[in-house]
Amino acid sequence: MNILQGRYRIDTMRIWQFLLILLVATVLLAGCGRTPTDTPPSITDEAPGGSEDASDPTETIVILHTNDFHGAVEPEETQASGGTLEEGGLVNLVSLIDQLRAEHPDRTLVLDAGDAFQGSYVSNSTQGELVMDAMNIAGYDAWTLGNHEFDWGQEPLRARIAQAGFPTLAANIVDEATGEPWDQVQPYAIVEVGRLKVGVLGLTYPDTPTINRPGNVAGLDFEQAEETVRRYLPELQEQADLIVVLSHLGYDGDLALAKAVDGLDLIVGGHSHMFLESPRNINNTLIVQAGAKGQVVGRLELTVDVDTGEVVDFSSRKVLVPVTGNPAAVNEEVKSLVDAALAEAAETIEQPIGETAVALQPQSTGEFALGNLVVDAMLAADVDGQLADIAMHNNGGIRAPLPKGSISFGQLYAVLPFDNQLMALDLTGEQVLRILEHSVSNSPGKMLVAGMTFRFDMSRPAGDRIVEATVAGVPLDPARLYRVVTIDYLASGGDGQETFLEGTNPAYGDTAVWAVAQYIQDQSPVHPKVEGRIVQQ
Numbered sequence: 001m002n003i004l005q006g007r008y009r010i011d012t013m014r015i016w017q018f019l020l021i022l023l024v025a026t027v028l029l030a031g032c033g034r035t036p037t038d039t040p041p042s043i044t045d046e047a048p049g050g051s052e053d054a055s056d057p058t059e060t061i062v063i064l065h066t067n068d069f070h071g072a073v074e075p076e077e078t079q080a081s082g083g084t085l086e087e088g089g090l091v092n093l094v095s096l097i098d099q100l101r102a103e104h105p106d107r108t109l110v111l112d113a114g115d116a117f118q119g120s121y122v123s124n125s126t127q128g129e130l131v132m133d134a135m136n137i138a139g140y141d142a143w144t145l146g147n148h149e150f151d152w153g154q155e156p157l158r159a160r161i162a163q164a165g166f167p168t169l170a171a172n173i174v175d176e177a178t179g180e181p182w183d184q185v186q187p188y189a190i191v192e193v194g195r196l197k198v199g200v201l202g203l204t205y206p207d208t209p210t211i212n213r214p215g216n217v218a219g220l221d222f223e224q225a226e227e228t229v230r231r232y233l234p235e236l237q238e239q240a241d242l243i244v245v246l247s248h249l250g251y252d253g254d255l256a257l258a259k260a261v262d263g264l265d266l267i268v269g270g271h272s273h274m275f276l277e278s279p280r281n282i283n284n285t286l287i288v289q290a291g292a293k294g295q296v297v298g299r300l301e302l303t304v305d306v307d308t309g310e311v312v313d314f315s316s317r318k319v320l321v322p323v324t325g326n327p328a329a330v331n332e333e334v335k336s337l338v339d340a341a342l343a344e345a346a347e348t349i350e351q352p353i354g355e356t357a358v359a360l361q362p363q364s365t366g367e368f369a370l371g372n373l374v375v376d377a378m379l380a381a382d383v384d385g386q387l388a389d390i391a392m393h394n395n396g397g398i399r400a401p402l403p404k405g406s407i408s409f410g411q412l413y414a415v416l417p418f419d420n421q422l423m424a425l426d427l428t429g430e431q432v433l434r435i436l437e438h439s440v441s442n443s444p445g446k447m448l449v450a451g452m453t454f455r456f457d458m459s460r461p462a463g464d465r466i467v468e469a470t471v472a473g474v475p476l477d478p479a480r481l482y483r484v485v486t487i488d489y490l491a492s493g494g495d496g497q498e499t500f501l502e503g504t505n506p507a508y509g510d511t512a513v514w515a516v517a518q519y520i521q522d523q524s525p526v527h528p529k530v531e532g533r534i535v536q537q
Helices: 001-031 090-103 130-139 156-164 226-240 253-262 332-349 369-381 409-415 429-439 497-504 512-523
Strands: 058-066 074-078 081-086 108-112 142-144 172-173 187-195 198-202 220-222 241-246 266-269 279-283 285-289 296-305 311-314 320-322 353-357 390-394 405-408 421-428 447-450 452-456 467-473 481-487 504-512 533-537
Touching: 058 266, 081 130, 090 108, 090 130, 090 296, 090 332, 108 187, 108 198, 108 241, 130 156, 142 198, 142 241, 142 266, 187 226, 198 226, 198 266, 220 429, 226 241, 226 253, 226 332, 253 279, 253 285, 253 353, 253 409, 285 296, 332 409, 332 512, 353 409, 353 512, 369 390, 369 481, 369 512, 390 429, 405 409, 409 512, 421 429, 421 497, 421 512, 429 447, 429 452, 429 467, 429 497, 447 452, 504 512
Parallel strands: 058 108, 108 142, 198 241, 241 266, 266 285, 390 481, 452 533
Antiparallel strands: 058 296, 074 081, 172 220, 187 198, 279 285, 296 311, 296 320, 353 405, 390 447, 421 481, 421 504, 452 467
C-alpha cells in the first residue's frame, strides 16, 4: 500500500465519523425543539389548566363578569337584518359562561357585580331564588351586593346569601351597633386562578339607605368606598398577587376610587349599566363593566408576572361578548329550571291588559309620557274611598319601556317591578313644596306628578329652586291640607324624601302595578304625552 492509499483510507474514515456525529446531533436537536412550521400556542390553543411551561414567568387568566342582571330571565327579541335575533335570557347567559369557561377551565374567574334579582315577575315571584339557582349552576366564584338586593328586606337576602355556593362580598357594610362587618357577608375572598392568588374585595352602593326603604337596611351602615379599600388593602397585598375590586359603586364611583387609591389592578363594576367596549385605565387600574340585563358577558384577559404580580398585558378591546340565542351548547339544567318557572307564571305574565297607541320609554329625570301614565293611574285609584288631589312617583321606580301595541301584565310588571303599594296621606302645601325642592336638589327633577304642575330653576340655591307650583290650576297653598297618593317606598322616606314621614291619616291601597293595569284596561288604548307638568326654566 503506497502512502497515497493510506492517506485516502484515513481521510475517508474521518469523513464517515463526521457524518455519523452530524446525523446523531440532528436527531437530538429535532427531539428538543419545534420545527420551523410549528407556531407558538395562543391562549386558546394551550391545554386547559395553565401555562404550557411552568417556568414561564407570566400567567394569563380570563375574568368573566356580569352585573345588573335584574331578573331578566326571558330573552328579548329584536329585529336584525337576517330576521329576529334573541338577546339575553338566563339560559343563554349561563350557556355562554359555560362555553367561555371551557376554553380555560383552571384559569377563569367568574364574577358578578350585583343587582341580580329584582326586575321581572318570574324572578321576583321567588325573590331571586331562580336566578341564584342558575348562578350556582354557572359556577360563579364571587359576587357583591347591589342596592336592589335589599328591596325585599334582609330576611329574603339572607336566604339568597345562604343559597349561594360562592362568597358574597361587601366590605363596606357594617353592623350599626358593633361597627363590625355585617355577619352575612365577607369583605373579600382569595381565589386561586392558575398560578395566581387573586384577592377580590366587594363594595356595595354606599347610598343604598337613601334609595331603599329604611326598614330594609335597618341596623346596617354603608361606608364610603375609599376608606373601606384603604382599610383592607394592606392585608390583601400580603395575601394576593392580583387585587380586584368587585364594585356596585357605578362608573363615576369606580373612576373616583381608581384615582384616589393606588395599588388596585382591576375594578369590575356595576350599577350604572354601562357597556364598556374596552377597559378604562386610570392610575394603572383597569375598569370594566358589562351593561345590564344579561345582554353581554364581560371577558377580560390579564397577563400577570407571577413573581411581581404586575399586569404586563391585557385585552384592550372587544371585551364584551353578546349573549344571543342558539348557544353552542344549551345548559339543560338551567333550561329545565327556567321552563318550569315560566310555565308556572305564564297565566299571569301573558294576561293582556290593554294597548298603548304610542311607544313609551322610561327617563331618569323630568317629565315623560310613561311616567305621566303611571301617576295618572295613581291619581285615579280609589285608595280609601276618596280621590286624591296629587299623585307622586319617583322617576327611578319606572324601569322598562312599553312598545307600541298590546300590553301584557308581564310587560307592565317590568315597568313597575318593585311591588310598591299605593299609600294615601295628608300633607300641607308647605310639606309638598319641600318634597318638590328635594326632588330638584341634585338633578333636574326626579319626582313625577299628577293633579299639579311645578316650575324650577337649577341656577338658584338648593332649597329655593321651585319658582311656581299649582294644584288643579290654582297656586299651591302652603297652609292647606292636600290628600296625596304615593307609593309606600316614598312614604317611608325612600330617595331621601323624609318629609313624607310627616304625613297624617295614612291609608293603603293596591300595589302600583295593579292600579296601573286597571287604569290601562279601563282607558285602552292609552296615549299619554308630555304636558308641561314639570318645567325647568
